[in-house]
Amino acid sequence: MDDITVRRRLPAGAKAEQRIRDILRVSREVFAELGYERATTTEIAQRLGISEATVFTYFHGKRELCARVIEDWYDEIIGVVEAGLPRGQSTKAQLEFYVRTHLRLFLIQGTGLCALVLSEGRAKGPGLGEVFVPLQRRYTAPLMDLLARARESGEIRADLPLSLLRSAILGPMEHILWDAIARQREVDIERDIERTARDLVALLWPALLPPDLDTAALREFYGEVGAALRRAGGTLGQP
């Protein structure tokens, strides 16, 4: 549609890349603070101490710029999660990591961006909407994988759609974040995040477990494993 118009080639090179990084960094701030519509190219250029025209030298327009900001932000989050997820540990531990990491990343700078995504993701007209779907998919992929594996092994319940489980985890997180923003409490974030993440997983964990396991069966299993452990302990020493 629009792409009939000829687009000038954007600059490239080491210096150019630094420029681009700077513009993206500041744009992220501005879009996060003000949202897409209220953010202005003027503001971005001014915070950088450069001319507005320069911004347009490196990006084809406000929309593209914003799209890049959001993509980069997603990439960052996805990268941190994929790099740090303690795959060796228990599902619950991985879940806690996931929640904690997200809360931290969002609270530090991401709430505005979160709002940005939420509100711009739905624009009807010539909005940013198209950009989001694949990003959203990549973004939730680690969590979906985690849940899928846990379900295959029977560790978590299989009687409900995975997407519902995902919503039950991401939803509260977002809600908590909005609440935090609304209340402007930015004090003692670190501590709060730790505790909130632990509390939230503690709260949700029972919801994820298979509902049909009988306490009696559990006890029996517990007893048997204990006995096996004790027997092995005679040979191997305490684990």
Next chain:
Amino acid sequence: MDDITVRRRLPAGAKAEQRIRDILRVSREVFAELGYERATTTEIAQRLGISEATVFTYFHGKRELCARVIEDWYDEIIGVVEAGLPRGQSTKAQLEFYVRTHLRLFLIQGTGLCALVLSEGRAKGPGLGEVFVPLQRRYTAPLMDLLARARESGEIRADLPLSLLRSAILGPMEHILWDAIARQREVDIERDIERTARDLVALLWPALLPPDLDTAALREFYGEVGAALRRAGGTLGQP
């Protein structure tokens, strides 16, 4: 402040009330579709087939109009919930009603408005923010009451803050809605809503119950052993 100028008296009659209703109805649509900034008074007037000036005859400005739209929408939701909540039935049944009602109201038209509230509620400067706080409180009041009563009677857990429980219920709902919007599947909504509401409560219900510490610990142990076994299985083959 600057309002030395006298404002035209608003029309008030049977016809006028119909006009106001019409304008509000269409404005709700437009704001919901486009958000505050992208929505234009021109669009609203055009959809109604009236002059823009007429809109300003009934509302003092875009902001006031939007505020009214949001207030009315909240009022609607609050009204429906308060009127229909089956207080005589079990907590779980009430919760199901609450979830079902919200999903329905939001899906029918409210998602855009939801986005509106979410994104405008945080606007700096002379935004709509001030309007929202009390509305938000009234809006969550029925749920908070429900939870508080259930907690006093020992029916649900008391070891975590109520606000967390609230987030664990409202959050997933919003997330589900966003998901639905993003996917544009508006087919078979009625059936979906019924099932989704039932599923969601089924999912969350165990999370709300007081943690039977024994059972919980057992379940966790069970899960962890299973996981360890699987991990080892990768190396050793099935035992």
Next chain:
Amino acid sequence: MDDITVRRRLPAGAKAEQRIRDILRVSREVFAELGYERATTTEIAQRLGISEATVFTYFHGKRELCARVIEDWYDEIIGVVEAGLPRGQSTKAQLEFYVRTHLRLFLIQGTGLCALVLSEGRAKGPGLGEVFVPLQRRYTAPLMDLLARARESGEIRADLPLSLLRSAILGPMEHILWDAIARQREVDIERDIERTARDLVALLWPALLPPDLDTAALREFYGEVGAALRRAGGTLGQP
């Protein structure tokens, strides 16, 4: 020009006249307070507690209304001056009356109208300008007559254009009024007016007198008249 458009007939009758008087009274206030452009038909109607449309039932438009307001105001002033001017007394006394009367009429309500005339009288486009010239002439006529008579009798100087003398009297009056408005001192107006009028005439009077009369000749004349008076006094008694 504009008068090609058909004008509806205006209402007439006793009731109608009262209406017209009311509208004119309030319009005068509003125009005086706000000036032509900032005054609105809305404001006028609202202060009267009537509908805007009613104003247009009695006047063809804002412009005509304002023109009537100004005409009536001029008529008032002219009437008061013509009725009260003490023609039997000395020129100086008449001048004092003229100045005092104007200061009072303007200060009580006229300053806004004065501003109105001053600023609207000069509008290039489709302004009110045409209305003013004849009014201005009628308005200054009493003063011009007074000066003309005094000049014919040799009482005041004949070496300068009458229009200059007129400016030397009206100009300071307006300047004093502007000053008073600017300073917002509306305290003790009555007393101030009295004194200011006396002072101003005292100041200007020497300027009006013929400059060439020799003090010596005056003294001689004085002596002769005095002698004549004394002689007559012997027959007639003290005057």
Next chain:
Amino acid sequence: MDDITVRRRLPAGAKAEQRIRDILRVSREVFAELGYERATTTEIAQRLGISEATVFTYFHGKRELCARVIEDWYDEIIGVVEAGLPRGQSTKAQLEFYVRTHLRLFLIQGTGLCALVLSEGRAKGPGLGEVFVPLQRRYTAPLMDLLARARESGEIRADLPLSLLRSAILGPMEHILWDAIARQREVDIERDIERTARDLVALLWPALLPPDLDTAALREFYGEVGAALRRAGGTLGQP
């Protein structure tokens, strides 16, 4: 207050300064012709053959633009007067210079601006009023100084407030200007100004001198007797 939004940095260069001068020049014309309210940014832009937006690139709004126009105009007048006032010469000569200079400056372009100041200086609300008070003071300062010095030396009368003397000089000037505008006679301005200035000072000068009480009283007596004689003459015939 609401100025959270960042304002575009104003251009600043040689070209920019020329632009600013052009805009100010034309704006002065337009405001002078039409007054603040009737003047439009559209008109200003059109006369310059530029886009309206360009005007707003250099000035933050109509009000600021108008304020600048008036300030510049005051500065011009003040500058010319202060630079040219022949302080070495007689008080009367200085007064003549002052009057002549003002008449010239005002007649050439200033009458509209004079009206602007007069009518906008009194606007309620967030008008231009605040700008004027200090300007007005600087503007009248040279005249006030001149009068004060002359009074100290006993050259002019001390029995009336200085402000009255000032009004007696500035007032007629303004009145003469209004008159000139109203009559649209812009022919032979130079010659007219010279003569009018000389005449006006000739007229007012006696008013400023200390009242030689004897002479003044005599003149008054003379005038009154003459008047009485004339009046009686109407009845009695010439004596």
Next chain:
DNA sequence: CATGAATGAGACTTCATTCAT
């Protein structure tokens, strides 16, 4: 490459005025 400068398009808003009732 960077930018100063300009602008088209469009937003919200006001208000005198008309007309059917």
Next chain:
DNA sequence: AATGAATGAAGTCTCATTCAT
């Protein structure tokens, strides 16, 4: 006669975007 209701026309102002230098 009075008015409720509607509106055309116009005004101020913003901002993403372009282009010559």
